[in-house]
Each structure stands twice: as structure tokens, then as C-alpha cells.
Amino acid sequence: MTMVGLQFELGAPLALWGLAAALPITLLHLYFRRRKRVLVPFVPLLAESRGPVRREARFKRLRDATALFARLLGLAAAVFALGGLRPVEAHRVHADVFLVIDADVTTAAREEAGVLRLGRGLALAQDWVRSIDRTGERGERLEVPVSVFLAEATPRLLLAPTKDRALALRTLGQLPAPAPSSTDLGAALGMALDAAARSEKAEIVLLTSRAFAAPRELPAGVRLTVQGMGTTRENQGIVGFVVERLRDEPAYRVRLAVRNDAATKRERTLRIQIGDEVVDEKTAQLEPGPAIDVELQVPAPREGTWLTCSLPGNDRFPADDRVDAWLSPLPRPSVLVVHGGAVRPYTSAVLAALAAEGSLDEERSGFVSARNFAKAAARDVTIVDGVAVPAGTLRPGAYVFIGPLAGRLPFETSRAVKSPLIWRTEANHPLMRDLDFRRAFVVQGQAVRGPGMRSLAFAEGLPVIAEGERDGVRYVVMGLDPQGSALPAQAAWPRFLRNAILRLAVAPVAPLKPFYHSGDVLRPLTSLPGGPDANVAWEGPVADAVLRPQWRGQRSARIDPGVVAWHVPPGASGRCAITTGEGDNGWTGHTGLFDGDAERTIVPARPAGQAPGDGVVHTETGTAWRRGLIAAALLLLLLDLALTFHRRKPKR
Amino acid sequence: MNGAAALFTPEELKRLDRLRIRRRRRAVSEQMGDRRSARAGSGVLFQDHRDYVPGDDLRYVDWNVYARLGDMVVKRFEAEENLDLLLCVDRSLSMTGAKSLKARRIAAALGYIALAHLDRVRLAWLPVSPSLPVTIHRGRARAGALVEALAREPDEGTTAHGNDITKVLSVVKRRGTAVVLSDFYDPENAVAALAALRSQGMEVLAIHVLDVADVELTEGDSLLAVDRETGAEVKVDVTPAFLQSLRQTWHRRAESLERWCVTREVMYQRVEVSTSLWDALSAMLGTAIAVGAR
Numbered sequence: 001m002t003m004v005g006l007q008f009e010l011g012a013p014l015a016l017w018g019l020a021a022a023l024p025i026t027l028l029h030l031y032f033r034r035r036k037r038v039l040v041p042f043v044p045l046l047a048e049s050r051g052p053v054r055r056e057a058r059f060k061r062l063r064d065a066t067a068l069f070a071r072l073l074g075l076a077a078a079v080f081a082l083g084g085l086r087p088v089e090a091h092r093v094h095a096d097v098f099l100v101i102d103a104d105v106t107t108a109a110r111e112e113a114g115v116l117r118l119g120r121g122l123a124l125a126q127d128w129v130r131s132i133d134r135t136g137e138r139g140e141r142l143e144v145p146v147s148v149f150l151a152e153a154t155p156r157l158l159l160a161p162t163k164d165r166a167l168a169l170r171t172l173g174q175l176p177a178p179a180p181s182s183t184d185l186g187a188a189l190g191m192a193l194d195a196a197a198r199s200e201k202a203e204i205v206l207l208t209s210r211a212f213a214a215p216r217e218l219p220a221g222v223r224l225t226v227q228g229m230g231t232t233r234e235n236q237g238i239v240g241f242v243v244e245r246l247r248d249e250p251a252y253r254v255r256l257a258v259r260n261d262a263a264t265k266r267e268r269t270l271r272i273q274i275g276d277e278v279v280d281e282k283t284a285q286l287e288p289g290p291a292i293d294v295e296l297q298v299p300a301p302r303e304g305t306w307l308t309c310s311l312p313g314n315d316r317f318p319a320d321d322r323v324d325a326w327l328s329p330l331p332r333p334s335v336l337v338v339h340g341g342a343v344r345p346y347t348s349a350v351l352a353a354l355a356a357e358g359s360l361d362e363e364r365s366g367f368v369s370a371r372n373f374a375k376a377a378a379r380d381v382t383i384v385d386g387v388a389v390p391a392g393t394l395r396p397g398a399y400v401f402i403g404p405l406a407g408r409l410p411f412e413t414s415r416a417v418k419s420p421l422i423w424r425t426e427a428n429h430p431l432m433r434d435l436d437f438r439r440a441f442v443v444q445g446q447a448v449r450g451p452g453m454r455s456l457a458f459a460e461g462l463p464v465i466a467e468g469e470r471d472g473v474r475y476v477v478m479g480l481d482p483q484g485s486a487l488p489a490q491a492a493w494p495r496f497l498r499n500a501i502l503r504l505a506v507a508p509v510a511p512l513k514p515f516y517h518s519g520d521v522l523r524p525l526t527s528l529p530g531g532p533d534a535n536v537a538w539e540g541p542v543a544d545a546v547l548r549p550q551w552r553g554q555r556s557a558r559i560d561p562g563v564v565a566w567h568v569p570p571g572a573s574g575r576c577a578i579t580t581g582e583g584d585n586g587w588t589g590h591t592g593l594f595d596g597d598a599e600r601t602i603v604p605a606r607p608a609g610q611a612p613g614d615g616v617v618h619t620e621t622g623t624a625w626r627r628g629l630i631a632a633a634l635l636l637l638l639l640d641l642a643l644t645f646h647r648r649k650p651k652r
Numbered sequence: 653m654n655g656a657a658a659l660f661t662p663e664e665l666k667r668l669d670r671l672r673i674r675r676r677r678r679a680v681s682e683q684m685g686d687r688r689s690a691r692a693g694s695g696v697l698f699q700d701h702r703d704y705v706p707g708d709d710l711r712y713v714d715w716n717v718y719a720r721l722g723d724m725v726v727k728r729f730e731a732e733e734n735l736d737l738l739l740c741v742d743r744s745l746s747m748t749g750a751k752s753l754k755a756r757r758i759a760a761a762l763g764y765i766a767l768a769h770l771d772r773v774r775l776a777w778l779p780v781s782p783s784l785p786v787t788i789h790r791g792r793a794r795a796g797a798l799v800e801a802l803a804r805e806p807d808e809g810t811t812a813h814g815n816d817i818t819k820v821l822s823v824v825k826r827r828g829t830a831v832v833l834s835d836f837y838d839p840e841n842a843v844a845a846l847a848a849l850r851s852q853g854m855e856v857l858a859i860h861v862l863d864v865a866d867v868e869l870t871e872g873d874s875l876l877a878v879d880r881e882t883g884a885e886v887k888v889d890v891t892p893a894f895l896q897s898l899r900q901t902w903h904r905r906a907e908s909l910e911r912w913c914v915t916r917e918v919m920y921q922r923v924e925v926s927t928s929l930w931d932a933l934s935a936m937l938g939t940a941i942a943v944g945a946r
Binding site: 033034035036037038039040041042043044045046047048049050060061 | 747748751837869872877882885886887888894900901
């Protein structure tokens with residue numbers, strides 16, 4: 001709107017509806033100030049009395065009219081203050097213009113009509129350039145120079161001061177995509193301030209939707225205008241991600257934090273994929289505000305595979321709608337069972353169950369008779385199942401000895417227990433976890449003893465279950481024979497055998513974690529097979545690829561547990577493949593990258609800036625105007641009160 | 653006397669019965685009444701003796717004096733005359749409300765007392781009724797009718813006391829006492845009327861009925877004041893100064909009328925509507941028709 005030759009704009013035009021209150025105010029005033037018709041006994045008496053005080057009556061009417069006028073003006077001032085009236089100053093800028101454009105990741109949000117927030121900011125910047133006074137008939141030249149700074153992780157000068165209008169517009173039209181992470185707005189503004197300090201008169205235009213504390217003091221002759229770039233907040237995203245391996249099960253626990261930035265409740269579906277298979281879909285009502293936690297459990301894959309958690313559907317900021325993690329296969333030991341000619345059915349069944357569960361490497365496991373034991377290849381764990389192994393065949397390694405015990409052993413057997421009722425156990429020991437041998441009656445048993453042995457269960461006061469190590473032989477011994485035992489012993493037996501195998505096994509560990517946070521050092525847990533020299537390639541999940549190339553990249557790096565190897569690029573999110581060696585010696589590992597910045601939000605901290613018209617610019621300096629209008633409204637209402645309740649004392 | 657209940661309660665009537673009107677000057681009346689006259693006559697109250705002259709009624713010869721002194725003297729008695737009371741009651745629209753009621757009650761009280769003592773009461777409305785300018789009431793029996801007439805007659809018409817009194821005097825030839833009850837808002841007509849009564853040889857009592865509500869306006873109002881009688885309009889903004897000016901004008905008008913009455917030997921009595929009937933009657937003790945105990 002234009003008033004007194006100045007253009008004004010409103011931050012909240014809806015507040016103008018408040019002006020409708022002027023109508024009832026005026027009507028009420030006219031109603032209460034109307035001339036009331038009264039019958040009097042003798043009009044000449046009034047006429048005679050009115051003469052001397054006619055002037056005061058005129059003053060009263062003037063006072064009433066002034067009070068109404070002040071009231072209406074006060075209302076208008078209050079409405080305009082609420083509406084955020086601010087001047088759209090005529091852009092007679094005879095000052096150098098410095099445009100600072102924030103390109104942080106949130107500018108990848110799509111505003112109305114699908115325009116990127118950054119695109120809107122660029123359009124605003126171009127409008128600024130167009131609005132600057134120019135000389136020449138064709139307007140190729142700007143009257144004042146314009147510079148453009150881009151706020152990224154490190155600010156950069158995009159356009160050196162130029163009066164070439166076409167160049168400035170072209171440069172602003174060719175800006176790259178939004179940065180993949182947060183940007184250093186303060187540093188960019190600092191650059192602009194440094195540059196502006198060299199000008200006699202400078203105008204810095206900062207385009208950002210984020211909260212930003214402008215410097216309290218500016219150099220002389222420098223004016224700062226801050227404008228928003230967008231308004232959308234329609235976004236739900238995954239802002240927290242944890243993947244951890246369960247201790248006792250071949251499974252992973254996945255925890256997600258999902259946040260709704262929109263102003264009202266939204267329903268979104270959380271989809272969990274392992275590889276290409278959708279294993280779970282949860283529909284959640286997301287309240288606006290703090291993130292909610294979602295926890296789920298996924299089975300460990302036999303082979304490594306990708307876990308993908310996503311929020312399918314469209315919102316205005318897809319960059320936080322998907323996370324990836326690489327699920328490595330859990331370590332599975334190989335087992336060799338040494339038997340006396342035939343595997344005892346009970347042991348065979350237990351091992352088959354463990355293999356089916358995934359706790360054993362079934363392919364590399366096997367059975368061998370005691371006499372062929374010496375020829376068998378070494379396994380992670382050897383189970384001596386109630387037989388005596390030939391002397392000298394025990395090689396260093398991990399063994400589980402199951403009664404009846406015989407032959408040359410790394411420990412000594414004691415007398416047979418006649419009443420093998422277990423009456424005491426070391427329940428907190430990992431081997432005894434989840435076992436309950438109380439009142440377990442075993443058919444036959446032998447007590448054991450030996451140096452360095454730790455006893456875990458006792459019968460008749462003698463140890464019958466123990467673990468120890470001797471001459472490189474790490475062992476767990478169970479002096480009880482489960483066959484024919486009472487049900488409690490039989491029920492506990494598979495668990496005990498599983499505990500013993502997992503405790504003794506030394507399985508290879510996956511060198512990479514399921515995922516790494518962006519900005520972290522990618523440090524492997526173990527040395528990479530194939531050597532530390534690796535090629536790292538990563539790819540972001542954002543479908544429309546509006547973000548910078550950091551979402552998609554490749555480089556060589558030395559990946560080693562002992563050195564600071566490679567920083568995950570800030571803002572990087574998605575899948576990452578690390579390759580070492582070549583040919584048959586080559587190795588490829590996978591991990592996810594996650595930019596889970598909980599502070600990152602597209603919710604704008606300031607209203608959207610408006611495009612300046614031809615020859616004008618819009619400023620965000622409405623605070624002073626608002627205060628002024630509020631003060632004016634208060635003063636006018638006070639004047640109204642004073643005039644309304646004014647009583648002139650009659651002269652005596 | 654049932655009609656008297658229209659304006660008075662039984663207690664008020666009893667109290668009125670104990671009152672009588674006394675004239676300050678002796679009444680000059682051609683008819684016998686129960687009131688002492690300045691003239692000696694055939695009353696019952698002995699006044700003095702005079703020498704007998706031929707032709708005197710022998711019934712009035714004081715034989716006791718003759719027997720004791722041998723002089724023929726006749727007794728003289730105070731003549732007993734009746735009061736001729738003319739009640740002129742303003743019933744114009746300006747009187748509407750408390751003023752009208754107050755004026756009618758006072759008039760009714762005076763008329764009731766007078767009729768109770770065999771006085772003659774004439775009632776004239778201001779403005780007059782074209783068909784019957786004056787109604788005459790005499791005798792105690794007419795008291796009810798008089799009071800009822802005073803209560804029943806509606807307020808109407810505009811104030812023109814001068815012309816109205818001229819019409820009244822055209823039918824009232826006798827001298828007597830005239831009581832005019834009005835708010836006297838039209839002073840020129842009012843003094844013309846009072847002067848006309850006075851020139852007729854009547855004793856005149858002007859009872860000025862005032863209602864302070866006439867000048868009580870709400871401060872701050874803007875008014876279109878309409879005259880009840882004429883319909884004339886005037887715009888008024890009620891300011892404190894205006895209110896003060898209005899009250900001053902109101903008092904000045906009343907005082908001006910009172911001064912005129914004093915200089916013209918017209919008795920003047922100011923009665924506020926808030927004043928009780930008895931206070932109003934008591935205040936008349938100092939006027940030509942003092943009301944006192946029987």
C-alpha cells in the first residue's frame with residue numbers, strides 16, 4: 001500500500017480485519033452522543049440559558065469529535081502494529097549492496113508450488129538486483145555495485161562487486177544446489193561486513209529463514225536487512241538412529257527418533273526394509289514438537305545386507321526421510337564333535353538346533369570319531385562328547401568336554417558322584433546364564449579338579465562343571481552325562497552347550513559399524529581385509545538430487561583402526577562402500593552414513609521475505625515501527641480517555 | 653363527599669376539617685356568612701352601642717342600659733359575611749406531572765376548607781373551558797364535586813393567562829379573593845392576569861408552583877428540547893456552565909415575579925413540589941387568606 005508517497009507492507013495482513021471494529025465504535029459513539037429528544041415545560045427558559053454558554057457547547061462537540069477521531073486513530077495504530085506494518089522504502093539505494101544468501105541444507109525444502117527454498121531466496125536476491133537504481137536506457141549497468149556471498153560450511157564470495165546487472169542476475173541464476181549440511185551464517189555475514197566496511201555507504205541484505213542474531217552494532221554507514229526465504233514447515237523426518245547387536249540373539253535392535261515439524265498432527269508410515277524385502281511397516285500419529293522414539297528388532301542376516309528405514313510419501317524436505325545401515329552377519333563359530341563311533345543323538349539334535357538358529361557355521365562344522373580326531377581340521381570349538389581322545393591329539397584350542405570323562409585330559413577327574421544332585425551353582429557366570437540346575441538329577445557324573453580351574457556347579461560338595469585353561473587348551477567341562485538325566489538337566493543342556501560354544505569361539509568381527517554419523521571419523525573396528533588403502537564411495541538417498549555432490553562422492557583414503565582415516569563429509573547420508581585390494585585379494589565392506597542432526601529443522605524462524613517491486617525493497621525493520629505504532633495507539637487512547645472524561649469547571 | 657377521596661386521604665380530610673380560612677381584611681360581602689365582617693350588621697357578635705334614632709329596629713334596643721341609665725341605645729353587631737373564593741388553576745401542558753398535582757391539591761384544600769364554612773368557591777381553569785369558564789360551588793355538599801373536578805380535569809392547552817383571566821372576569825363580577833396557581837413560565841401573560849384580577853378589586857394570591865426537575869438535566873447530554881405546549885424545539889448541549897446558567901435563569905424568573913407581586917399588592921407564595929400540603933398551607937399564614945385553626 002502507498003501512503004504519503006511511501007510504500008508500506010504488512011507482515012500479517014489478516015490483522016487488518018481489526019479495522020472492522022471502527023464501525024461498531026463509530027456507531028456506539030454516534031448512539032451515545034446523539035441528541036436525545038426530551039420534552040421540557042418551557043423552551044424559552046432553555047434558550048435564554050443557552051445563550052451565554054454557547055461557546056462551551058461548541059467546545060463539547062469538538063471535544064467529542066476529537067475523542068472519536070483519537071479512538072479511531074488509536075484503533076488503526078493498534079491494528080497496524082499487530083499487522084506488522086513496515087515501510088517498503090523506496091529503493092533509492094546509493095549504497096553498495098552486499099547480498100548474503102544462506103544455502104544450508106534446510107533450503108532444500110520445497111515451498112509452495114514445488115520451488116526450493118533456496119530457489120526462492122535466489123529469486124529474492126535477483127529481485128534485489130533488479131530493484132537497484134540503474135543508469136542507461138537499457139539498464140545494463142547498475143548505479144551501485146552489488147556483491148554476492150554464499151553461506152556454506154565455509155562462506156565464499158560468489159560475485160565480486162560489479163555494476164554489471166546482467167552478470168549479477170546470471171550468477172544468481174546459476175547458483176549450485178543447497179549445501180548438504182548446516183552453514184556458517186555468521187562467517188558469511190562477517191565477510192560481507194568486512195567488505196562493506198570499505199564502502200562509504202553499504203547495504204547488506206541477508207537472506208535466511210533460520211534464527212539468526214544480527215550484530216547489535218554495525219559499522220557506520222552500513223545497514224543490515226534480514227529477509228526470510230520461505231515458510232513451509234511441512235516435514236516429518238528421522239532425526240535419531242541407533243543400531244545395536246543383541247547380546248544373546250542373532251538379531252539387531254534398531255531405534256529411531258521421528259519428529260514432526262508441521263504445526264499439527266500428521267500420520268506417517270515408517271517402513272523397515274532388509275535388502276529389498278519390507279519386513280515391517282508401522283503407521284504412527286506424529287504430534288508436532290519433540291521427536292518420538294520407535295524401537296524394533298530385526299534378525300541378523302546370514303549374509304550382510306542393507307537395513308533401510310524410511311518414511312514413504314511426500315513432504316517438503318525429503319533429505320531426512322530415509323536412513324541406511326549395513327547389517328553384517330553375526331559371527332558364527334564352526335564346531336567339531338568328537339564321538340565314540342556314533343554321535344549321541346542328543347548332542348546331534350542340539351547342534352542341529354543351534355545351526356538352524358544361526359548360532360553355528362553349519363558348513364564348516366562336522367563330526368569325527370575319536371580315532372580320526374588327529375586328522376580332522378581344526379575348528380573354532382571342539383566338543384569331546386563322552387569319549388576319550390587319543391593321547392597327544394589335543395591341540396591348543398577351545399574344547400567342550402562332556403561326561404563321561406575318560407582318557408588324557410587337561411584336568412583331573414575325581415571320584416564318581418553317587419547322588420549327583422546339583423545343589424550350588426555360580427549363577428552369575430556367563431556360562432551359567434539363563435540356566436537353572438537346581439534339583440536337576442543327573443544319572444551319572446564325575447567330579448573334576450585341576451590347576452587354574454574355576455568351578456561353576458557342585459554336587460556332593462565337589463565341582464562337576466568348570467572351566468579352565470592348560471597348555472593352550474581352553475576348555476569347559478561338564479562332568480554330568482545328560483542322557484537319561486532328569487528333565488531339568490535335559491532342558492538346561494542346550495542352553496549350556498550354546499553358552500559354552502559362544503564363550504569359547506573366537507569368531508571374526510565385522511570391521512565396520514552398521515553406520516557412521518556424518519562428520520565422524522570412519523575408524524574401523526578391525527583392520528580391513530585387503531589392507532588399509534581403500535576406495536570410499538558414497539551415495540545419498542535423496543531422490544530428486546537437489547543437494548550438493550557431497551551426497552554422492554568417491555575418494556581414496558587410508559582406513560585403519562590406528563590412524564585418523566577419513567571424515568564422513570558433513571551432511572552425508574546414505575550408503576557407503578569401502579573397497580580394498582584388487583582381484584581375489586579384494587574386499588568390499590559397507591556401512592551407512594547418517595546426518596542425524598536433531599537441531600536441523602526447516603521450520604522458518606522469520607516470515608517469508610517479499611519480493612521487492614520495481615524500485616523498492618522490503619525490509620524487516622518493522623520492530624521500531626511496531627513500537628512506534630503501539631506507543632501512538634496508547635497515546636491516542638489516553639487522549640481519548642482524557643477528552644471523554646474531561647469536565648470543565650463552570651465559572652462562578 | 654366521596655369525590656374528595658380523589659385527591660385526599662380520609663386522614664387528610666379530617667385534618668382539613670379542622671382548618672378554616674381567615675381573611676386578613678374583612679370580607680365585603682352582600683350575603684350572610686359565618687365570617688366576621690368589617691361592617692356592623694346583624695350578626696351575633698356584639699360590637700358596641702349607638703344612640704337610638706327613630707326607625708331603628710326596637711329589637712336591638714338595649715333595654716338594660718335604658719333601665720339603668722335611661723338612655724335609648726341600640727346594640728351593634730358584627731356582620732357575618734361569607735368568603736368569595738376564586739380558584740384559578742393552571743392546567744396547561746407545562747404543568748404536567750408533579751406541579752399539576754401539587755397545584756390541584758392546594759386548590760382542592762383551599763376550596764374544601766372554604767366550602768366547609770359555607771363560603772362560595774368559583775373554579776376557573778387556565779386555560780379556560782370555552783363552554784364554562786367558571787364553575788361555582790357553594791355549601792359543604794359541593795366539596796366532593798369540587799375536589800373531583802380538580803382531580804379529573806386533564807392537563808391540556810397552552811399558557812395564556814392574560815386572555816384567560818379576562819374571560820373569567822367577564823363572568824365573575826363580584827369582588828373577593830382570587831388564588832392563582834401556576835408555574836408562571838410565561839411571565840408577561842402571568843402579570844397581565846394578576847394585574848387584571850387586582851384591578852377588579854380582588855385580593856389576589858399568586859401561588860407559584862415550582863419543580864426543580866424542570867432544570868435538572870443530565871450533564872454531558874446533547875438534547876433536542878421540545879416544548880410541551882408549543883412544540884418549539886431548541887438544541888442544547890448540557891454542559892456544567894449551561895446547567896448553572898439554567899438554574900440561575902430559573903431562580904431569577906421566580907424572584908422577578910415575586911418582586912412584581914410585592915410592588916402590586918399581590919400576595920405571592922412559592923411552593924416547591926417537594927413541599928408537603930400542610931407546609932404549603934401553613935406558609936399561607938402570612939398571606940391574604942391565612943389558613944389557621946378553626
